[in-house]
Each structure stands twice: as structure tokens, then as C-alpha cells.
Amino acid sequence: MMAVRLGASHADDWEPVAAALEQFTPEAEALRPGLHAFGARGPSRYFGGERALAELVAKAVAGAMPSASRAGVGVADGLFAAGLAAKAASASTDVLVVPPQQSQPFLVDLPLISLHDPVSPLHGDEDGAEALLDVLWRLGIRTLGDLAALSEADVLGRFGWTGLLAHRLACGLDDRPLQTEAAGEDAGAEAEIDPPADRIETVAFMARALADTMMARLDRDGLDCMSVNIEAHSDSGHASHRRWRHEFRFNAPAVVDRVRWQLEGWYRSPERPAGPITLIRIKPCAVAPANGRQLGMWGARSEADERAAKALARVQGLLGAEAVTVPHLAGGRRPADTGRRVPLHAAGDADRGQDSSATGPRNGKKKKKTKTKVVDAPWAGRLPAPSPAVVPPQPEPVVVTDCEGALVTVGGRGEASAPPQRFTDSAGRSQAVTAWAGPWPLDERWWRPSARRRQARFQLVLNDGSAHLCVLESGRWWREATYD
Amino acid sequence: MEEALAPLLPEGSIRRGTAVAVSGHGAMTLAVALTAEASRRGSWVAAIGMADLGVAALAERGVDLERWALIDLPGATRSRSLMADAEGAVVDGFDLVMLGSAARVGGATARRLLARMREHGASLVCAIGGASTDIVAGLQPEVRLMITQTRWTGIDNGHGRLLARQAEVTIGGRGAASRPRRMPVWLPSEDGRVACAELARTSASTLDLGLQDLRERRAG
Secondary structure: OEEEEEOHHHHHHOHHHHHHHOOOOOOOEEEEOOEEEEOOHHHHHHHOOHHHHHHHHHHHHHHHOOOOOOEEEEEOOOHHHHHHHHHHHHHOOOEEEOOOOOHHHHHOOOEHHHHHOOOOOOOOOHHHHHHHHHHHHHOOOOEHHHHHHOOHHHHHHHHHHHHHHHHHHHOOOOOOOOOOOOOOHHHOEEEEEEEEEOOHHHHHHHHHHHHHHHHHHHHHOOEEEEEEEEEEEEOOOOEEEEEEEOOOOOOHHHHHHHHHHHHHHHHHOOOOOOOOEEEEEEEEEEEEEOOOOOOOOOOOOOHHHHHHHHHHHHHHHHHOHHHEEEEEEOOOOOHHHHEEEEEHHHHHHHHHHHHHHOOOOOOHHHHHHHHHHHHHOOOOOOOOOOOOOEOOOOOEEEEEEOOOOOEOOEOOOOOEOOOOOEEEOOOOOEEEEEEEEEEEEEEEOOOOHHHOEEEEEEEEEEOOOOEEEEEEEOOEEEEEEEOO | OOHHHHHHOOOOOOOOOOEEEEEOOOHHHHHHHHHHHHHHOOOOEEEEOOOOEOHHHHHHOOOOHHHEEEEOOOHHHOOHHHHHHHHHHHHHHOOEEEEOOOOOOOHHHHHHHHHHHHHHOOEEEEEEEOOOHHHHHHHOOOEEEEEEEEEEEEEOEOOEEEEEEEEEEEEEEOHHHOOOEEEEEEOOOOOOOOEEHHHHHHHHHHHHHHHHHHHHHHHO
């Protein structure tokens, strides 16, 4: 298996890379934008060995990327080891070939959290993968080598199917060979889009119905799907054809995500389609018997959850995926930092991104714990509750003056030049300040001159009873939030 | 429905298929508090056109953030019918919908929305802030909560900080709420609760009585 991995900052420009891989194999699969894999055995024979092939691929990928970015190419027996080898390679040499049967020695020193990497089937939280990693961590298992050293029977007995999978991965035994057989072929679905759609959201909305159909057919046959072909045709006769692999198994929303990624990549690429999209086709291409992992009869999603999810999908179709966000608490000192809005389709990854620096693995419970930890960490200088209920996306420029009409400033000792007396908003409406508190200085990121921010914050209560959080920065006043 | 706010509404809770309009300074805090209990009990809440909702304040009201969705309506670029479709879709899928002042609904749109709300048993909480309640007249709000007077405590001239807010809410509306009433409300109180003022004061003793009652019944 060969894996190609782009740096996170360049993952959006993955389409040329996928195209470059096509000169080596017709069966390259994308796991997500910027993470691609294909079976290396055949091509490596033709191109003169795995290392020669890996170097050719690295060169082709570097040529396909317009910007100077790092891409790693890794070769190993299974996808898991190959993906981690590519990750290691992108940090140093660009190419890392793990010889046959040597996956386990390669994996031995990698941290346990590697089981949470996007190439791992335990990437999501299905079947309690996160709980498993959390327990293993608390049992003192720190590396994949520690896990591999346990007896397989003990792991299976204690942790069940998920534990066994983790153990096999740690041992370098990847359960998922590349499948190209035609099983599940008839489960595919396609739809003509009439009138042709020129917005990705419209296509994604139709793809949802196709994905539901496909998953229902696979369910009927008792199959899980790990890999799908997605084809999109445009009015102008262009077509985009990609194969996507899921690190675990697809469900309908995951298929729709891939459709979205593929179209976004297509529209960004030099071969972008000239006209609107007329046809979308989804076909499973690697299936396996569903091994009895069914949703619980209770404790799964409620009917209300399903209804809400459907409504949100519909709204995303109308207004665009970015229009729907979920609130998310984060660490920080300013109101705009402590509460964030995360796009719905990225919500599952929100914690992940935030905790990337955390050393331990997490699970559902732990996730909350970690979140609370970050949020409740002593952010010195954060204003205590109550928090402002209205936080505009952009602060509003305002003017705060003293009794003589001069702008209120804050001196080097952190004292206001004079009590604030009048407040004038950006529309020119002026009001008397009836009560005020502050200034509270805030000096963030003083260690990096370019990102440094020095502010003095005030709470101002105005004549009409409204209260505002105003900040003074570089001699200018802003209304950052309102205690509405 | 938060018990501490039950006296604000004629039936003690927001009736399904109806709208509640909240206006004045502090409307956002009160509107969020009205929805908090429902989200904790597993209802999904969608906030439409509230791009400026403070997430930290949301959490302080005890909202279950995992059951909240925020839907932005980036104004001018969107056609009205698209917005109306989106609002309709949300009402179909959510038990409780918050509408910010950015989401204008009037005339035929409001009538259609109201019909869908009744059909699906969804309730609407409109936080319209300083705007006139006329902008939601089309939704025929059953209850109008007007925050008429507010007073912040804990802050002085250069001392202290915002600690608590006392507000007077004028309750009006249709049907059972048509006779206007006034009620003092903490928005929030010093311990961070949004509650009707008398209830906040007596809640501790009520609890004691309840426990005593329970003990007596057990003994009996």
C-alpha cells in the first residue's frame, strides 16, 4: 500500500495531486482531501521497485503542487502503516519505505494516539474507539509497541471487537486489503440533475438522497462499504471521477462529504468544469460483510435528532454549508475567543483540532473533560460572568469622551485619563455614561510582536440602561460586545 | 420551560405552535433563558439570523450547546423567498426556534410560517431587542415580554464590575395574556440565574418545605 499525504495547509489543492497519481495507477483512492492511497504492488513492479516508485510519486506530487509545500509518501504492507509512514516522511525525507513484514518494528515507537490518525479505522468514535483509547492510556499503554506486546486473546476478551482491531493495527496487521471485486455493484445510484446545478450545495443535497438509497441497498445485502466511486458530469462534457476510501466504513453523510470535497476540488483545479453539473453517480467499490455491528435499539439517535439533522441538511442546501454553525466553547480571554461558531460539517472535528496539542487520547466522556479543561483553565484576565449575550462578528468603532469632550485614554500605569462621560456609537448616537468599571488591561501574545495585542477594557452602562464591553486599543475605542 | 420563569407566561410555558416576542434591553438574555430548559431536556433549538449571539452567555444560561444550531442569514445577497424557505425548513425540524431581529418575517411569509409551526408543534421565540414588536406582528405572538426598566448592580463610577441586573418585564399579548402584568426579573442574578425575582428569593425555602413534606410522607 502506498500513501501520499499533503501538509494540512495545502490539503485544499488536492485535485492536481489526485490527477498526478493517475499516471501511476487507475485505482488511486482518496481518504480525504490531501490523503491518498493506492495498492503499490502492481505499479512498483512496473516502475522498478517500491522505492523507485515512491520517489517518482513524490516528484510527480511536488510537480503537481503549485506552491512549495511538503508532501510525504509512505509505503508499507497496510494502509495504516503506510499512512503513518507518509506522515513521518512529510516531516523529514519526503519518502519512507517500510520493507515488507517490517510494519510492526516501524510502529513500535509510535504513540498510542496514532490509532486516532485519519488513516486509522478507529479514527471516528464508532464502537467506542475513543473510550478504548482512553482506557488503554490510563492503563499505562503509551505506544503502539506497548499495545502489541499484550496477548491478542486477552485484548479480545477484555475490549471486544474494537480492542482486537486496535491490537491488530498495532501489530502491523491491517485488516483491509484493497478490494476491487464487483460485489455490491448493483447498489450504486445515480441521478440526472435537471435543471443542471451550478451550486455545490444543490448537488450535495441530491447526493444525500443517492447516498441514502445506496446505503439502504447495502444494508439490505448485509454489506459495509469502505470505498465509493463518485462521478460528476458537467454540462460542458467534462467529468470528474474519483474513488474515495473511508478509514472505517461509509454512512450517508460521509458519502455526501466526499461529494462536496470532490466538487470543491474540481472547481478549484485547472480543469474546472465550464458548465453546471448535470449528473451525479455514486457506486460502492469495496464492500465487506457487515460484521454484526448494528446500531443499538436504544441510545442511538432519537427521532428528534433525525428530524433536526434533516432540516439542517435542507437549510444547508438552500443557504450553503457555511450558513449552519454550532456553538462551541473554547479557551480565551475575549468574548469572540471564548465562544466560537463551528461549521456544522466540521463540528465533529472541532474538538480534535483544538486538542491536537493534548498528549492523551480521548473518548466521548474524555472529550467533555478535555473541553472543560481548556475552557475552565485559568485564562488570567478573562472577565468573570455574566458574559455578554451579544457579540457582533466585528467590533464596532465608537467614541468615548470625558467631561471636557476629550477622548478617554489609558496611561502606562493602567489608569484612565479621566472618567468616561459620553459614548457615541458608529451611527453618531450619543449617550451619557451612567456607570463604568475598568480599565482592565489585556496584553496577549506579547512574545510575538506581529500578533501582540494590548487592550484596555471597560464596562460602560449608558443612560438607557444598556451595558457594553468596550475596548481601547492603540488609541481607538471599539464596542466589542453588549450585555443584552 | 425554566420553572423560575414560569410566572412570565400565562400557561407556565410556551404553547406549541405559538410565538413569544421578547423586546427591550436584555431581550437576548431572557429569550435564551426561555429556551434553556427545553434544550437541556433534549429538544433541538435553532437560532436564525442571530449572527451576534454570544456563545459564552449561551453556556452560562445552562443551554445544552450540542443541541443548538445557528443559522446565519447573510442579508442582502439572499432573496426573501430563499430566507422564507430556510425558515420553513427549520420550523419543520425543530421544536423551538429563536428568531433574531435580522430575520424579518411579515405578511404572507409570516402566515405560512405560522401554519407550519402549528402543523409541527414548533414554538418560536423572537428576540427583537430595541426594535418595535410590530416587526413580528405577522406571527401573532401570543405573549409579548417587554423589558421596560433595567438596573445593573455591582458597577459604579470606576469601581466594581457588572454583577447582576434587575429588570421589570411587562407581559402583554393575546388571550390569557391580554391583561398586562408587570413582573420583576433577574437578568441574571448574582448567582447567574435568570429568574422571576420573588421566586429567586423564596426558592430555597420552598425546597426546604418540599423536603420536609417528603420526609413526613415517608414517615407516615
